[in-house]
Amino acid sequence: MALQTANAGIHYNFINGEWCASSSNQTITNVSPSNTKDVVGVVQKSTLEDLNQAAASAKESEKAWRKLTGNERAAFLYKAADLLEDRIDEVANCMAREMGKSLGESKGETARGVAILRYYAGEGLREVGDVIPSTDPDALMFTTRVPLGVVGVITPWNFPVAIPIWKTAPALIYGNTVVLKPATEAAVTCAKVIECFADAGIPAGVLNMVTGRGAVIGQGMADHSDINGLTFTGSNQVGKQIGQSVLARGGKYQLEMGGKNPVIVASDADIDLAVDATISGGIRSTGQKCTATSRVIIQNEIYEQFKDKLIQKVKNIKVGDSLDEETWMGPSASEGQLNTVLSYIEKGKREGAFLLTGGERLSGPEYDHGFYIEPTVFEGVTNEMTIAQEEIFGPVLALMKVDTLEEGLKLANDVDYGLSASIFTKDIRKMLEFIEEMEAGLVRVNAESAGVELQAPFGGMKQSSSHSREQGQAAKEFFTSIKTVFIK
Known part of the structure; x- marks a missing residue:
């Protein structure tokens, strides 16, 4: 009818x-x-x-x-x-x-x-x-x-x-x-x-x-x-x-x-730029993008500095009702998606990753009738852990420490997915090596992983x-x- x-x-x-x-x-x-x-x-x-x-x-x-x-x-x-x-x-x-x-x-x-x-x-x-x-x-x-x-x-x-x-x-x-x-x-x-x-x-x-x-x-x-x-x-x-x-x-x-998208932060990176792009790429839209940053691979020399700035900014993210103009991050899209994210956070803790911030469902008068979760950051993540290998589709970042760019690239490629990836560096040689070696359909330099322009081809490699x-x-x-x- x-x-x-x-x-x-x-x-x-x-x-x-x-x-x-x-x-x-x-x-x-x-x-x-x-x-x-x-x-x-x-x-x-x-x-x-x-x-x-x-x-x-x-x-x-x-x-x-x-x-x-x-x-x-x-x-x-x-x-x-x-x-x-x-x-x-x-x-x-x-x-x-x-x-x-x-x-x-x-x-x-x-x-x-x-x-x-x-x-x-x-x-x-x-x-x-x-x-x-x-x-x-x-x-x-x-x-x-x-x-x-x-x-x-x-x-x-x-x-x-x-x-x-x-x-x-x-x-x-x-x-x-x-x-x-x-x-x-x-x-x-x-x-x-x-x-x-x-x-x-x-x-x-x-x-x-x-x-x-x-x-x-x-x-x-x-x-x-x-x-x-x-x-x-x-x-x-x-x-x-x-x-x-x-x-x-x-x-x-x-x-x-799917994607399990890495960002590599080289020792010569603009740290403030890298921190802001990592947060935007990984946590905006509650991490519910196929191109969202999931793994953050940081060279040793700047690891602590990067981590401290990242955690400070993540803790200041305004989570709330999507219609509130002051809200930076809204809820998970459904109760099922919320529970999926929470289950991955629990796996991360059980497998030995260290929770730096977040990891809990938010509660209180403004949250009790929605599917809200805290922005979450782990460190001490190793590549065999579930949160380093499987797509979470939530606001969860896994920090991983490396000595060299070569080690970072190997780690970045050591997943089943190959959708997007980014690097932060001022060194043209590192940029070119990343572009050549990264197994992803979209590679970005000094920009967040979660971005594609409508006039450009978009798609992934491997299982993506x-x-x-x-x-x-x-x-x-x-x-x-x-x-x-x-x-x-």
Whole structure:
């Protein structure tokens, strides 16, 4: 049954240009991790029947959408960008309430979503192929790019505006139609983004959103024969399962998964800069970024000085309700995530790491109805410890001491992941060695690990990704196929 978006906080699936209740007639209620008494909204608990309708709608609209010019497709992205910009306060407020990101960060992420839409709208007028010399003097040979068809998009809760947009926008501009499944925990925020596309007049069926459990909708997308490509951001365990399912039926997949990102602080580093960047990279967003700094590898000569400055600043971090403008760090996104972080902290203590600060769930009148945790710093961490090897996704820093840069690089690379890494040094030789030797898809010099620009390729090495790249013009490598043309 097609419905208008309700005013009572109920958010529906968006299928074939209409807002629809799930066939299950069941819903999921999202509450704020800052205050569980705050009901953010209600989303649909969808079924495979709903997914099938969305996929059929996307398939039906695929040919007409593909036949539009890039400039015509871009017009819808530009309009959606304008609408999102007009609603930036509304969307950011919803994001802050729904997943606990501070209001300032939420506004920044929404503004980034606007910029991504406009960037990919510009792709509608960029080149799509090359002319290639033929050995036949009477022939013309060139390449062009064609869309995959229907693309499935599965997104996480930690960036509920930016990640859905940075996957959906390139898929659309390159001529694909989309079925989007946002993380249930952030589906209200994502619905507000989809409303911008709907109000921009995007043709029915081109963009569809289905909310629900990952085991049903996410796995259903991976298995669906009408979904030609699937792009996923989330955990390694789920990502590998998704990839295997898509591969088994001959589809194309793109996985962006975890990280265990190091920062190396060399003996000649600007210590104040390194401390501030380590805190920002590791603790901002409550450490809930795949590119967040987790391991801090410091040369002996400056270890104590760095540690003392770091601890002093960490202890002064303002933790609180995400809507409070004075809050620097909000809550964990859910009770489950909070418990996961606390379990890793306990493992760290049991395995012999020394807790320098933090490590406890916060309590008191302003914290008792939310999922708040203290920013946490360990030292004496060795590489075989769990907190040195596994992604925590929380505000936990592990300090590790080394004698030389070579030792630091070896330690930095000695994990299964390879997403991002940074170094702080004034020595060009150390910079170049780090760039050459670091096994990560994103390396940054004298800057925090948690940062990527929308026009640059993004992705990891080793277990962090499927070795493809998102964002920038690199996105077209996944969302299109090359067609070689020979004209005699």
